[in-house]
Structures are given as structure tokens and as C-alpha cells.
Amino acid sequence: MDQISLLSNFLNDYEGRDKFLRLFSYTAKFACGVTSGRTAGNLKKVSSEMSNCRVVLRLMDDIPAWHDALSYEWTRKQSKLIDYVSAIQTVIDVIYSPIESICWAGGHRILSINTELWDTTTTYFWITSISLSLIKSAYKIIELNKYKQCLNDKSNNRIQRNKIKVQQRSELVTCIRLILDFSYAVSYLPKGTLYGGKLKTWQVGALGTLSSLIAIYQALNKRAKSS
Numbered sequence: 114m115d116q117i118s119l120l121s122n123f124l125n126d127y128e129g130r131d132k133f134l135r136l137f138s139y140t141a142k143f144a145c146g147v148t149s150g151r152t153a154g155n156l157k158k159v160s161s162e163m164s165n166c167r168v169v170l171r172l173m174d175d176i177p178a179w180h181d182a183l184s185y186e187w188t189r190k191q192s193k194l195i196d197y198v199s200a201i202q203t204v205i206d207v208i209y210s211p212i213e214s215i216c217w218a219g220g221h222r223i224l225s226i227n228t229e230l231w232d233t234t235t236t237y238f239w240i241t242s243i244s245l246s247l248i249k250s251a252y253k254i255i256e257l258n259k260y261k262q263c264l265n266d267k268s269n270n271r272i273q274r275n276k277i278k279v280q281q282r283s284e285l286v287t288c289i290r291l292i293l294d295f296s297y298a299v300s301y302l303p304k305g306t307l308y309g310g311k312l313k314t315w316q317v318g319a320l321g322t323l324s325s326l327i328a329i330y331q332a333l334n335k336r337a338k339s340s
Contacts, residue, residue: 119333119336119337119340120333122336123332123336127170129332130170131167131170132325132328132329132332133329134163134166134167135163135167135321135325135328136322136325136326136329137163138159138160138163138164138167138321139160139317139320139322139324139325140318140322140325141156141157141159141160141163141318142156142157142160142314142317142318142321143314143315143317143318143319143321143322144156144318145157145160145314145315145318146313146314146315146316146317146318147315160318168213168217169217171210171213171214172214172217174210175210175211175214178206178207178209178210179207181203181206182203182204182206182207185199185200185203192252192256194248194252195249195252198245198248198249199249201245202242202245202246205238205241205242205245206242208238209235209238209239209242212231212234212235212238213235215231216228216231216232216234216235219231220232233302233303236298236301236302237302239298240295240298240299240302243291243294243295243298244295246287246291247288247291247292247295250284250287250288250291251288253280253284254281254284254285254288257277257280257281258281260277261274261277261278261281264277283331286327286331287331289327290324290327290328290331293320293321293323293324293327294320294324296312296320297316297317297320297321297324300312300316300317
């Protein structure tokens with residue numbers, strides 16, 4: 114599959130469009146932070162519109178989230194740590210979606226609620242989900258390393274060791290992306306909570322842009338390998 118076809122198919126899906134909207138939103142936020150005057154104001158509007166577009170698209174995530182939870186294998190035979198982390202993350206995903214929808218409705222004055230409180234709640238759920246994903250990726254790297262050390266230098270095992278190295282690099286890239294996500298997500302917390310509100314606009318934009326580029330690279334690379 115050529116690159117144009119790969120990109121076109123990617124953009125035909127919700128996942129692809131969401132990832133590019135995320136990239137555009139944080140890139141505009143970064144540009145807003147390093148410019149001034151009318152240009153900065155226009156870029157801020159662009160970033161906000163892109164972000165709002167993603168939120169609107171996520172309003173329809175409730176049913177998929179419930180479907181994933183109902184089809185989730187709660188009695189898996191993985192390590193207890195991963196089982197617990199995955200189960201908690203599944204529950205969080207189910208709860209997060211309606212909370213974000215309520216927050217959106219409050220922001221548009223459809224519901225009379227404390228929007229700031231609900232927005233902070235969604236941020237905590239977001240950060241928790243990122244942290245759980247980071248735990249899973251870090252654990253996978255450790256387990257892959259243990260498995261690699263058990264293999265000897267026979268030819269068949271060398272091939273397997275190379276495959277494990279590729280998997281480890283992939284998980285390492287995922288960890289880097291999640292650390293970037295966590296870094297700027299905490300900045301959205303209220304002032305006084307960790308370093309909430311302390312990052313500058315361009316810093317949040319830069320971290321978000323780097324994370325978005327990594328996410329797009331990983332998604333396209335995965336599709337290219339499966340095609």
C-alpha cells in the first residue's frame with residue numbers, strides 16, 4: 114500500500130481524524146504561545162475549535178465504551194497486576210465518557226451545573242487513565258526483557274530475540290508518548306494541585322504536538338504492517 118492510500122484510509126476512520134485534529138489543536142496552541150497580538154488570538158480560536166470538535170465527536174463514545182466493558186474478559190490469565198490495571202481502566206473509560214458529555218452540556222448551558230468542578234473531574238479521570246496505560250507499557254517492557262534473557266544464542270532464539278527487541282522499542286515509544294501526555298495533562302488541574310496551571314501555553318502545545326506526532330506515527334506504522 115502506497116503512502117497516500119495509507120494516509121487516505123487512515124483519515125477515513127474516526128481514529129485517524131481524531132489524531133490529526135489533536136495534532137492541529139496542539140500545534141495551534143504552541144504557535145499561539147510563541148506569537149502575540151491578533152495572530153495569537155486567531156490561533157487560540159483555531160486550537161479551541163479543534164479541541165471542541167474532538168469533544169463533540171466523543172459524545173458518541175458512550176455505547177462503544179459500554180460495549181467494550183461488557184465484552185471485556187474479566188477473568189483473564191495474565192499477571193494479577195495487569196488484570197487489575199486493565200479492569201480499572203475499563204471502568205474508568207465507561208465512567209469518563211458520560212462525565213465528559215455532562216461537562217460539555219454544562220459548558221453550553223444545556224445543564225445547570227458547576228462546569229469547573231466537572232471539568233476538573235474529567236481531567237482526573239484522564240490523568241488516571243494515562244497513568245494506568247503507562248504502568249501496563251512499563252510492565253510489558255520488563256516482562257519482555259525477562260523473556261529475552263531466558264533465550265540462548267541459538268539461531269531460532271536470535272530471531273525471537275530480535276522480535277522482542279522490536280516489541281520493546283515499540284513499548285518504549287508508547288511510554289514516551291504517555292509521559293508527554295501526563296506532563297501536560299497535569300497542567301490542566303487547578304492551581305495548587307501538583308503543577309496545575311504552571312506550564313505556559315507554548316509548553317503545553319509543544320508537549321501535545323510531540324505526543325500527537327508519536328501517536329500518528331505509531332498508528333500509521335501499525336496499519337502499514339497489517340496491510
